[in-house]
Amino acid sequence: MGSQPRPILITGGGRRIGLALAHHFLNHHQPVIVSYRTRYSAIDGLEKAGATCIEANFCHDEGILAFAEEVKKRTDTLRAVIHNASTWLAEKPDVPLTDVLSTMLHVHVHAPYLLNHALEGLLRGRGHAASDIIHFTDYVVERGSDKHIAYAASKAALDNLTRSFARKLAPEVKVNAIAPSLILFSENDDPDYRQHALNKSLMKIAPGEKEIIDLVNYLLTSCYVTGRSFGVDGGRPLR
Numbered sequence: 001m002g003s004q005p006r007p008i009l010i011t012g013g014g015r016r017i018g019l020a021l022a023h024h025f026l027n028h029h030q031p032v033i034v035s036y037r038t039r040y041s042a043i044d045g046l047e048k049a050g051a052t053c054i055e056a057n058f059c060h061d062e063g064i065l066a067f068a069e070e071v072k073k074r075t076d077t078l079r080a081v082i083h084n085a086s087t088w089l090a091e092k093p094d095v096p097l098t099d100v101l102s103t104m105l106h107v108h109v110h111a112p113y114l115l116n117h118a119l120e121g122l123l124r125g126r127g128h129a130a131s132d133i134i135h136f137t138d139y140v141v142e143r144g145s146d147k148h149i150a151y152a153a154s155k156a157a158l159d160n161l162t163r164s165f166a167r168k169l170a171p172e173v174k175v176n177a178i179a180p181s182l183i184l185f186s187e188n189d190d191p192d193y194r195q196h197a198l199n200k201s202l203m204k205i206a207p208g209e210k211e212i213i214d215l216v217n218y219l220l221t222s223c224y225v226t227g228r229s230f231g232v233d234g235g236r237p238l239r
Contacts (some may be wrong), residue, residue: 004031005029005030005031005079006031006075006077006078006079006126006131007030007031007032007033007052007075007077007078007079008025008030008031008032008033008078008079008080008081008082009032009033009034009035009071009078009080009081009082009119010022010032010033010034010035010082010084011034011035011056011058011081011082011083011084011085011111011115012034012035012036012037012084012085012086013032013034013035013036013046013051013053013084014034014036014037014038014039014040014042014043014046014053015040015042016184016209017084017136017180017183017184017209017212018034018082018084018085019042019046020209020212020213021082021084021209021212021213021216022034022046022051023046023049024213026046026049026050026051030079031050031052032046032050032051032052033051033052033053033054033071033074033075033078034046034051034052034053034054035053035054035055035056035058035067035085036053036054036055036056037055037056037057037058037085039055052074054067054070054071054074056070058085058106058107058110058111059102059103059106059107060106061106061110061114064106064110064111064114064115065114065118067115068114068115068118068119069118071119071122072118072119072122075122076122077122077126078119078122078123078131079131079132079220080123080131080132080133080134080220081115081116081119081123081132081133081134082133082134082136082216083111083112083115083133083134083135083136083158084136085107085111086107086108086136087103087104087107088148088151089103089104089148089150089151090147090148090151091147091148091149091150097150100150101150103150104150104151104153104154105150105154105157107154108151108154108155108157108158109154109157109158109161112135112158112161113161116133116161116165120169120173123169123172123173124169124172124173125172126172127172128171128172128223129171129172129173129174129222129223129224129226130172130173131172131173131174132173132174132175132176132219132220133165133169133173133174133175133176134175134176134177134178134216134219135158135159135161135162135175135176135177135178136177136178136179136180137155137156137158137159137162137177137178137179137229138151138152138155138179138180138181139179139180139181139231139233139236139237140152140155141155141156141159141179141229142179142231142237143237158177159177159179159229162175162176162177162227162228162229163175163227166226166227167227170226170227174219174222174225174226175226175227176219176225176226176227176228176229176230177228177229177230178212178215178216178219178229178230178232179229179230179231179232179233180212180231180232180233181200181201181232181233181234181236182197182198182200182201182206182233182234182236183206183207183208183209183211183212183232184206184207184208184209185197185206194206200236200239201233201234201235201236201239202234202235202236202238202239203234203235204234205234207232207234211232212232215230215232
């Protein structure tokens with residue numbers, strides 16, 4: 001009888017891509033641990049499917065470190081950490097810039113940085129290229145954003161963390177980034193907005209979660225690729 005598969009940790013697993021990844025792994029009998037900030041009804045579904053779901057607040061260091069300790073109470077090993085948790089704030093006149101910058105940096109930089117250090121021992125010790133860390137960044141890392149400056153800067157910092165942690169953790173742990181643009185629409189996006197968004201890329205489609213799931217599967221099965229960022233953007237930077 002083979003040993004039990006090691007859990008995959010997915011931050012921000014209650015919605016959209018994180019939720020799709022969680023169900024994908026569960027459907028393939030892979031144990032999953034997810035973090036969530038808001039208890040959407042989907043969290044109930046994940047728990048019924050066998051996922052371990054842990055409430056977490058990544059907007060401050062105490063919440064990040066408390067989550068790491070809770071993970072270590074639930075398991076002594078991890079197959080992968082997928083940093084999907086994200087938030088999106090624009091610079092607006094009614095929101096203090098310090099609040100915008102602090103939130104973006106905590107969720108997109110402090111959380112991956114602190115969790116990677118705190119959970120390193122759960123990823124190591126399994127052999128060459130046996131574990132993975134995947135950071136979700138954004139296509140704006142390449143071009144910046146005049147309306148979401150703090151967001152773009154924080155994702156650029158996460159992109160850089162990818163290379164630094166790849167150097168630190170090799171050859172046991174591979175560390176890569178996925179930089180998406182439009183993957184899927186929200187239910188309340190109107191037709192005009194959808195067409196405008198589609199026209200921004202060369203491929204002119206919203207490909208859906210499978211495009212990300214396939215890439216994650218590739219990265220998890222590779223024994224050689226590390227320290228790289230993979231754009232999933234339909235050629236949008238080329239427009």
